[in-house]
Amino acid sequence: MRKRATAKQVAEAAGVSKWTVIRAFTPGASIAEESKRRVLESAAALNYTPNLLARSLATNSTRQVAVFVDDFANPQKLPFLETLTEQLQAADLVAVLININNHFNHVHALLHADQRQVDAVILFGTAFRDETLSDPQLGHGTPPMFVLARDSQIEGVPAVVCDAELALREIVDHLHARGYRRPGFMTGAPALSTALRRRQHFTEFWEQKGVHRIELLSAEKYSAEAGARGVRDYLAGTSAEDRIDVLMCENDILALGAMDEMRGKFGLNVPKDMAVVGFDNYELGGSSAFGLTTYEQPRQEMVEVIIRMISGELEPETVTLPGKLVVRSST
Template sequence: MRKRATAREVADAAGVSKWTVIRAFTPGASIAEESKRKVLEAAAALNYTPNLLARSLATNSTHQVAVFVDDFANPQKLPFLETLTERLQAEGLVAVLININTHFDHVHALLHADQRQVDAVILFGTAFRSETLNDLQFGRGTPPMFVLARDSQIEGVPAVTCDAELALREIVDHLFERGYRRPGFMTGATVLSTALRRRQHFVDFWGEKGVDDVAVFSAEKYSAEAGAEAVRGYLKETDPADRVDVLMCENDILALGAMDEIRDRFGLRVPEDMAVVGFDNYELCGSSAYSLTTYEQPRDEMVEVIVGIITGRLEPETVTLPGTLVVRNST
């Protein structure tokens, strides 16, 4: 590999000190215009760029933010990641994406992130078990953690999330006004869905309206295939007269898979025979093939807040933001 030019070589070529070279590439640093011109000309001739890794040793900041994701099957993750990485980069930060899976769990990922000296960690997924993370005794100097798009169940770790209580109240009010009285709820994997709190709010708000019998069943994971399989099992096992008249799914991907199964395999009409509701407002929800009623999270605002916390402009505290109910033909 070709050897990189060093700050010392640029300094010699420009006839200045090494520290003048460093100041020339440090935003806001005090340096004479003529000295800066000489440095930049010499740097261009030598194809020199600053070594950010070396600079991080002096500044105690790597300008890297680790983002942990564990449910890539959910395509709604992509718009969030696009917005998040764009805002981080606008702040001069770089996102380090870490895939949480059976071979690389959260504990390994956190230790890995700590060793790389990232400035912060964003937990962006569903399978973050508080009892596991709380066992890690991170001390002084370890990166702060934040949760994005779900509740934090980890003491001392703030979250930026959509207001699930407000969202589910609006959804249940809408369904009740439309005349539905036999509600059902499909979760993702039961052990993972508790942090979203959508199922509990859904059940509680129906109870306030005098409807205590809410059918609840689970998909194995957050995917269209899992949603189809879960509703298939429910419809096969349930007498038509006892079936729900509206099915709320924990996210849109489950809802889209459920709708395909309800209509294509069982020949039922949506919403006449069974209404369906999702959560997230994924792009396909608005297509004529689905026209799915759903709830849109305030993605841009949530990202803006978490980036503000990471950069120090905002206090590190849990923030819940209101979303928007999007009513379409599926209800």
């Protein structure tokens, strides 16, 4: 294998000191233009690139951000991850993706992230327990944490979220105006401390309109299969005259699975027999096969805010941003 060129070799080729080479590759460092030109030309000739890990020892920053994810079955994660990694890289940061699962829990993930000396941790779709922070395996120097796209009730851990209260008010106002009066709500995976508050607001706004019975359906996890199973269990155990007339699903993936099951196995017409609403504005939901009414999160703005917090441009604090109701044929 070819050995990497070193800063010392570049310095010798350019006729400068090793420290001049280091300054040439350090943004904002003081260096004469002529010296910088000779260094960059010699570096290009030797195919030299600076060692970022070595630089991190001097700067006390690895420019790495750990991203914890635990629900990969939810395809809506991909557009968020695309936006997140794109904006991290634009800010000269790099994502370290960590899969939270039965074999690698949050404690292991935090230890792993700390050993890599990441600059921050983003909890993205993870059921994080606040008591995890008191685990004896963890030291006092764990990297700062942020929650993306979920509420955080963990002291000292800010969240950047879509405004759930505004979103559910707009959704319920829309459904009520369309004449629906027997609503149901399908929850996804239990979310512990980072629980979504969509169900709570959905219930509150219906109660304000005089509707006090909200049928609860559980899907246990975020997947189309789980959404189909949740609505199957409900429809099989409920007579046609007693059924809800509109189902709000905690996200689009549940809604798509539920719609498939309603139409395919039970022969229901959406929205005539039962209307369906999702959340996230997943691309497939906008197809003519589904026409799913949903709520679009401000993905670009949410990611931008969390990166500015990590970079120190904004004070770390919980931020809620407005989204947009997208009305289609399912309601």
